[in-house]
Amino acid sequence: MKKMYIALFAVLFALPLCAQETSQKEEKNKKEDVYVWCEMPRQKGKWYKLEKPTPKVVTDFQEKLIYLEILNPYDIVEKGKLDRATSDAILKMEKIKGVTYDSQELVGFTQGMKNRLNLMYHTAKRAAEAKEKQ
Structure with missing residues (x-):
């Protein structure tokens, strides 16, 4: 007991x-966790959590940014590595869409970034194909 x-x-x-x-x-x-202040066009600003990117996601981002001619192939130090050139290109792409971040350098992605990149990539791809057909 x-x-x-x-x-x-x-x-x-x-x-x-x-x-x-x-x-x-x-x-x-x-x-x-890393949060950035993001302002979308015609919306109030919000804090977004940046997800740690996997090498596969970064490589996909880099290939699509190269296609959009926002990131040059020689800027990439290593495929799948998020470096300064990649983050600057992502910020440039977001600025084109009217999205601003209160950050000089990003260390991750949000789902919105991925969605906007896919939209821009497919729009640019269709435009290039239509231009070739003419």
Whole structure:
């Protein structure tokens, strides 16, 4: 019976320690999140969380930006690496669409950026194909 009480007390004292470790991890993750102030045309500004890009997503972005002639092929240091030239090209592309960020350099993407890039890319691709047919 005595051993059971000791085990019960040990479990009760261990629970707050486990909870504290979990909350410290959550706080650390919140500190690592990057938010930028974004103003869309005809809308109020919002804080958007930038997602950490995977190499596949960055490579896709870089290839589409090259096609749009916003990013030059020689600007890319390494495929799938988000560097200064890529982030400057993304900011330039967003400015063309009328979207401004209160940031000089981006370290991630939002879903809106991906959507606008796809729209611009397919529009430019269709325009180039139509020009070739003429």
